Amino acid sequence: MTSFILRGFGLYAPEKVLTNADLEKIVDTSDEWITTRTGIKERHVAAEGEASSDMAFESSKQALAEAGIDPSELTHILCATFTPDSMIPSAACRLQEKFGITGQMCMDVAAACSGFLYALQTARGLLCLEPKAKILVVASEVVTRRMNWEDRATCVLFGDASGAAVLTAGEPGDGPEVLDIMLAADGSLGDLLTVNGGGSAYSYKLGEAVGPEYFVEFQGREVFKHAVRSMTDISEAILERNGLAKSDVDVLLPHQANYRIIDAVGRRFDIPEERVFSNIHKYGNTSASAIPVALAEAVHTGFIKPGNLVLIPAFGGGFTWGAALIRF
Structure with missing residues (x-):
């Protein structure tokens, strides 16, 4: 296989x-x-x-x-x-x-x-x-x-x-192995986090002023709630699908959106802070880049060690979310 x-x-x-x-x-x-x-x-x-x-x-x-x-x-x-x-x-x-x-x-x-x-x-x-x-x-x-x-x-x-x-x-x-990935989405919640300007549903004409719809707009409390729940639920699902327990996870490397979200997901998985990788203090939320930047930094600094099982949950606009399991 x-x-x-x-x-x-x-x-x-x-x-x-x-x-x-x-x-x-x-x-x-x-x-x-x-x-x-x-x-x-x-x-x-x-x-x-x-x-x-x-x-x-x-x-x-x-x-x-x-x-x-x-x-x-x-x-x-x-x-x-x-x-x-x-x-x-x-x-x-x-x-x-x-x-x-x-x-x-x-x-x-x-x-x-x-x-x-x-x-x-x-x-x-x-x-x-x-x-x-x-x-x-x-x-x-x-x-x-x-x-x-x-x-x-x-x-x-x-x-x-x-x-x-x-x-x-x-x-x-041969190297770090991607064991499994699970993905999901719920378009009915899409209006809670948007960049609408420039899309075909938002007509614009030459010379028109750029409005707020061209920039990131979101409802913070609702996004926070759905992010924690969705990342937790899909993380539990991917562990169950692979016959693993929370205690099998060596490193939690979540999407870097907000430290409160990172902390909340870690607490729900009973993973101590020293095994949760976070670099949000240096980069902020870099959207799709956040996970690969965190992965590269965690590997290059030795935070992730050979043999570690790393759980990677993510959440974003759409709403989209997912989780990956990587064995290093």
């Missing part, structure tokens, strides 16, 4: 850092307010002219180098993002161009903060059809370009970053 092996990890965050103190000068907020409610201390902001595919290129180079795979060997490029460079071409095609390669299947995956898990599951399906495939799975988000900097409840939460991994078929023991 085919095993799905993660061959390498990479991450990239823009050089510019926006601290809570910086935000105090932009909007009516405070470091104390942001920190106590979200756990965020700073976030990275893309440079002028820096796009999603530029960041994806940097994280992908790291992942490919770690995997020992040349870009020309890739068969598929999947990019999870809701902030592509353009509607057409896709961010995946832009990234392919940056590598100077052609012929690969290139596709963007739009599932907001759950996007990396959605793309990773898509890659697993492709490997079942094409066992010799070498697939780059990258997430890249320039969320700050979709921020209303007058909305203090929203603009403090998000940052820009990219994370990448390479997935191939292999044998158990």
Whole structure:
């Protein structure tokens, strides 16, 4: 039976850092307010002219180098993002161009903060059809370009970053193995977290002013409630499907949206804080990039150790959510 092996990890965050103190000068907020409610201390902001595919290129180079795979060997490029460079071409095609390669299947995956898990599951399906495939799975988000900097409840939460991994078929023991992924969605709740502007349901004309609908809008309390419940429920389901108990989990690596959500999920799984990976204080919520950035950092810093079973729950707009089990 085919095993799905993660061959390498990479991450990239823009050089510019926006601290809570910086935000105090932009909007009516405070470091104390942001920190106590979200756990965020700073976030990275893309440079002028820096796009999603530029960041994806940097994280992908790291992942490919770690995997020992040349870009020309890739068969598929999947990019999870809701902030592509353009509607057409896709961010995946832009990234392919940056590598100077052609012929690969290139596709963007739009599932907001759950996007990396959605793309990773898509890659697993492709490997079942094409066992010799070498697939780059990258997430890249320039969320700050979709921020209303007058909305203090929203603009403090998000940052820009990219994370990448390479997935191939292999044998158990070849490297970190993706054991299982479960995904779900509920479109009836979609209006609780939106970026409507630019979509076909929202007509606009040349020269019109940009309105708040072009930026992230959400109902925080409702999103929080659904995020905790959905990530907990699907995590319990994936453990049960694989005959595992909560006590079998060595590391919990949840989507980095809000430290209160991270803490709530950890408590429901009785996982002590020292086994819950979080880097939200440095990056904020980077949407689809949050999980691969956290994975790369957790691996490269030794937080995740060989043999560890890692549980990765995610939740995002749509609503979409999911969970993955990876054995390192």
